[in-house]
Amino acid sequence: MARISLILIPLIFLIGCAATDDRPIVDMQGVNIAQYNIDLSECRAYADEVEAGRKIARGTIGGAVVGGVVGAVIGDSDIAQRTAGAGAVLGASEGAGSAIHERRRVVHNCLRGRGYRVLN
Numbered sequence: 001m002a003r004i005s006l007i008l009i010p011l012i013f014l015i016g017c018a019a020t021d022d023r024p025i026v027d028m029q030g031v032n033i034a035q036y037n038i039d040l041s042e043c044r045a046y047a048d049e050v051e052a053g054r055k056i057a058r059g060t061i062g063g064a065v066v067g068g069v070v071g072a073v074i075g076d077s078d079i080a081q082r083t084a085g086a087g088a089v090l091g092a093s094e095g096a097g098s099a100i101h102e103r104r105r106v107v108h109n110c111l112r113g114r115g116y117r118v119l120n
Contacts, residue, residue, distance in 0.1 A: 024108050027117040036116070043110035047103040 026036070108118045 024104075024111060025119040026111065027119060031116065039111060039114050039116070040107075043107045043114075046110055047106040050099055050103045050106060 023040070028036070108120075111118050
């Protein structure tokens with residue numbers, strides 16, 4: 001049970017972080033706010049195509065495998081289980097961070113492509 005909570009608690013935290021406002025900073029001089037909101041909504045729809053779930057899953061599996069290998073090399077099954085769990089959490093964190101970064105990049109690139117001056 002402790003291993004499950006070791007993985008679930010950080011994942012819940014990461015999902016919460018992913019839901020934070022990712023509104024880009026745009027130079028609004030001369031911008032029609034109504035059109036900007038439409039464009040932002042459409043760009044976010046493109047960003048929704050980023051496969052966050054797959055990246056988290058791949059990171060979790062990869063981290064668990066690496067952690068298990070480390071424990072196996074050491075030759076202690078208890079250490080192998082603990083390092084596999086820790087590796088899964090770290091892998092999931094990396095996958096979620098990568099997906100969030102890619103989503104923001106898609107939104108920013110989309111807005112730039114539509115002629116907005118994105119500052120961040």
